Amino acid sequence: MITDAIKAADALLRAVPLLQGSRAQQDYREALELVEYLLENDEHHPLIDMLAKKIAEYEDNSAEFTAFNQRIAQLPQGVAALRVLMEQHQLSQSDFEHEIGKKSLVNQILNGKRSLTIPHIMALAKRFNLPPALFLPEAD
Incomplete structure:
Protein backbone atom coordinates (compact mmCIF):
# COMPACT_ATOMS: atom_id res chain seq x y z
CA MET A 1 0.00 0.00 0.00
CA ILE A 2 2.74 2.50 0.90
CA THR A 3 4.54 1.92 -2.39
CA ASP A 4 1.31 2.37 -4.34
CA ALA A 5 0.51 5.60 -2.47
CA ILE A 6 3.98 7.00 -3.15
CA LYS A 7 3.75 6.08 -6.84
CA ALA A 8 0.30 7.68 -7.10
CA ALA A 9 1.51 10.86 -5.37
CA ASP A 10 4.56 11.05 -7.65
CA ALA A 11 2.32 10.63 -10.71
CA LEU A 12 0.00 13.39 -9.44
CA LEU A 13 2.91 15.77 -8.91
CA ARG A 14 4.19 15.09 -12.42
CA ALA A 15 0.70 15.64 -13.86
CA VAL A 16 0.05 18.83 -11.85
CA PRO A 17 3.42 20.58 -11.31
CA LEU A 18 1.83 23.50 -9.43
CA LEU A 19 1.24 21.11 -6.52
CA GLN A 20 4.99 20.86 -6.01
CA GLY A 21 5.53 24.60 -6.21
CA SER A 22 6.05 25.25 -9.92
CA ARG A 23 6.20 28.97 -10.71
CA ALA A 24 5.44 28.49 -14.42
CA GLN A 25 2.43 30.41 -15.71
CA GLN A 26 1.39 27.45 -17.90
CA ASP A 27 1.29 25.15 -14.85
CA TYR A 28 -0.82 27.75 -13.05
CA ARG A 29 -3.28 27.97 -15.95
CA GLU A 30 -3.54 24.19 -16.21
CA ALA A 31 -4.25 23.98 -12.47
CA LEU A 32 -7.02 26.58 -12.89
CA GLU A 33 -8.52 24.53 -15.71
CA LEU A 34 -8.39 21.39 -13.58
CA VAL A 35 -10.13 23.13 -10.66
CA GLU A 36 -12.81 24.45 -13.00
CA TYR A 37 -13.34 20.96 -14.42
CA LEU A 38 -13.53 19.40 -10.96
CA LEU A 39 -15.96 22.04 -9.70
CA GLU A 40 -18.25 21.35 -12.64
CA ASN A 41 -17.99 17.56 -12.46
CA ASP A 42 -17.13 16.58 -8.87
CA GLU A 43 -17.41 19.60 -6.59
CA HIS A 44 -16.39 17.59 -3.49
CA HIS A 45 -13.19 16.16 -4.95
CA PRO A 46 -10.38 16.47 -2.37
CA LEU A 47 -7.94 17.70 -5.02
CA ILE A 48 -9.87 20.99 -5.23
CA ASP A 49 -8.68 22.12 -1.79
CA MET A 50 -5.06 21.22 -2.50
CA LEU A 51 -5.13 23.03 -5.83
CA ALA A 52 -6.92 26.07 -4.42
CA LYS A 53 -4.18 26.53 -1.81
CA LYS A 54 -1.41 26.28 -4.41
CA ILE A 55 -3.26 28.60 -6.81
CA ALA A 56 -3.69 31.19 -4.04
CA GLU A 57 -0.01 30.84 -3.14
CA TYR A 58 0.96 31.37 -6.78
CA GLU A 59 -1.28 34.44 -7.06
CA ASP A 60 0.06 35.90 -3.81
CA ASN A 61 3.69 35.50 -4.86
CA SER A 62 3.70 35.91 -8.63
CA ALA A 63 5.07 39.15 -10.06
CA GLU A 64 2.24 39.25 -12.61
CA PHE A 65 -0.28 39.56 -9.76
CA THR A 66 1.68 41.94 -7.51
CA ALA A 67 0.34 45.20 -8.96
CA PHE A 68 -3.19 43.80 -9.20
CA ASN A 69 -3.10 42.57 -5.59
CA GLN A 70 -1.82 45.94 -4.37
CA ARG A 71 -4.59 47.81 -6.23
CA ILE A 72 -7.24 45.44 -4.90
CA ALA A 73 -5.97 45.79 -1.32
CA GLN A 74 -6.55 49.56 -1.46
Missing part, protein backbone atom coordinates in the same frame (compact mmCIF):
# COMPACT_ATOMS: atom_id res chain seq x y z
CA LEU A 75 -10.15 49.30 -2.70
CA PRO A 76 -13.30 49.00 -0.59
CA GLN A 77 -14.23 45.33 -0.21
CA GLY A 78 -17.26 45.45 -2.53
CA VAL A 79 -15.40 47.25 -5.29
CA ALA A 80 -12.45 44.86 -4.93
CA ALA A 81 -14.80 41.88 -5.22
CA LEU A 82 -16.43 43.41 -8.28
CA ARG A 83 -13.05 44.04 -9.94
CA VAL A 84 -11.91 40.47 -9.25
CA LEU A 85 -15.15 39.08 -10.68
CA MET A 86 -14.77 41.28 -13.75
CA GLU A 87 -11.23 39.98 -14.25
CA GLN A 88 -12.17 36.33 -13.67
CA HIS A 89 -15.20 36.42 -15.95
CA GLN A 90 -13.66 38.80 -18.50
CA LEU A 91 -16.48 41.30 -18.08
CA SER A 92 -16.53 44.97 -18.99
CA GLN A 93 -18.28 47.85 -17.27
CA SER A 94 -21.14 47.64 -19.76
CA ASP A 95 -21.90 44.05 -18.68
CA PHE A 96 -23.54 45.22 -15.43
CA GLU A 97 -26.52 47.16 -16.74
CA HIS A 98 -29.03 44.79 -15.07
CA GLU A 99 -27.25 44.74 -11.71
CA ILE A 100 -25.93 48.30 -11.39
CA GLY A 101 -27.01 50.44 -14.31
CA LYS A 102 -25.32 52.33 -17.09
CA LYS A 103 -21.62 51.98 -17.81
CA SER A 104 -20.99 55.48 -16.44
CA LEU A 105 -22.39 54.50 -13.02
CA VAL A 106 -20.32 51.31 -12.96
CA ASN A 107 -17.26 53.43 -13.78
CA GLN A 108 -18.02 55.83 -10.93
CA ILE A 109 -18.37 52.93 -8.49
CA LEU A 110 -15.13 51.32 -9.66
CA ASN A 111 -13.32 54.65 -9.28
CA GLY A 112 -14.66 55.35 -5.78
CA LYS A 113 -16.87 58.28 -6.75
CA ARG A 114 -20.08 56.38 -5.93
CA SER A 115 -20.86 53.43 -3.68
CA LEU A 116 -22.63 50.16 -4.28
CA THR A 117 -26.22 50.35 -3.02
CA ILE A 118 -28.12 47.52 -1.35
CA PRO A 119 -30.04 46.75 -4.59
CA HIS A 120 -26.71 46.62 -6.48
CA ILE A 121 -25.24 44.30 -3.85
CA MET A 122 -28.24 41.97 -3.90
CA ALA A 123 -28.25 41.82 -7.71
CA LEU A 124 -24.50 41.11 -7.87
CA ALA A 125 -24.78 38.42 -5.19
CA LYS A 126 -27.59 36.76 -7.13
CA ARG A 127 -25.77 36.95 -10.48
CA PHE A 128 -22.56 35.40 -9.15
CA ASN A 129 -24.22 33.16 -6.55
CA LEU A 130 -22.17 34.73 -3.76
CA PRO A 131 -23.10 35.98 -0.30
CA PRO A 132 -24.14 39.66 -0.28
CA ALA A 133 -21.68 40.28 2.57
CA LEU A 134 -18.86 39.94 0.05
CA PHE A 135 -19.91 43.27 -1.46
CA LEU A 136 -20.58 45.12 1.80
CA PRO A 137 -18.04 47.57 3.22
CA GLU A 138 -15.80 46.12 5.91
CA ALA A 139 -16.66 47.13 9.47
CA ASP A 140 -13.88 49.14 11.10
